[in-house]
Amino acid sequence: MAGHITGGPDRVPTGIPGLDAILNGGVFAGGIYIVQGPPGAGKTIFGNQICFNQAASGAHALYVTLLAENHARMIEHVRRLEFFDESVIPDRLAFVGAMQVLEDEGLKGLLTLLRREVRAREARFLVLDGLITIHEKASSDLELKKFIHELQTQAALTGCTMFLLTSAFNASQNFPPEHTMVDGLMELQTRMQGRRAERQLQVHKLRGGPYLNGLHSFRIDNRGLVVFPRLECLFVAPSLSDSADGARVSSGSEVLDELLGGGIDRHSVTVVIGPAGSGKTTLGLQFLSAL
DSSP states (O other): OOSOOOOOTTEEOOOOTTHHHHTTSOEETTOEEEEEOOTTSSHHHHHHHHHHHHHHTTOOEEEEESSSOOHHHHHHHHTTSTTOOGGGTTTTEEEEEOHHHHHHHHHHHHHHHHHHHHHHHTOSEEEEEOHHHHHHHOSSHHHHHHHHHHHHHHHHHHTOEEEEEEOOOOTTOOSOGGGGTSSEEEEEEEEEETTEEEEEEEEEEETTSOOOOSEEEEEEETTEEEEEOOHHHHTSSOSSOOOOOSOOBOOSOHHHHHHTTSSBOTTOOOOOOOOTTSSHHHHHHHHHHHO
8 A cells, every 4th residue: 555644543663764654653563574584684683673662662572583693693783783772681672592492392382482471571572583494393384374373362462563584485485374364574675776786675564554565775874774765655645735716717728628627726737748749839828818
């Protein structure tokens, strides 16, 4: 969907510059969202930026990793970014490693761990880094769907909004089963424009409300991710409605006036477009003559 409409009260801002404008105010509380992209696309920064933003607002957040870099190395990398605040760790932002539980107890054990940690820490935001590992661990698509379903139930009961980070899937697999079940799907990618690489973000899906469709540029700098919504998409709806006062003015052609509902609005600007010889000048002279 395109167009910018003010979001409802159940929207939760991500705090990422530009992204909330694309999401029409933010994500929905208690929803589950997949953030997908190849290595180096910015998924880890995305997840940490959201968690630190929530912790800065006073909420509790939880960052859970599977097969990802260890927490010390990850924190060392994001420490250089402006959103990093060591004082919120671990009271308002906790990092939990869950790979061993997934290996020993499978998807059921991972669900138990997530349920326990979310409730114990009263987390309102959860980032699960490594959905591709869960995808590989699941014995079937059905088991993976059951995992997502249980996660949705948990999110709804606790009001915890969840982001699942994953690498890009094989292009031959058009619709991974979890894509059909989650509330939203965002993709981070890098495309070559000649010799220049450009980072782009696209929201493929957002249940429950409108969003700004298509590709939007973003960059990673000292602030983390900064997204730039496309201007023609952001301002597709005018901020003020056009209005005209007084009687309509004749265009100089009775037939055209009839098609226009009585003529041209007074105090308005009308553009007449057409190829050479189509009659633009003649119509202009008719308009002046009628005046």
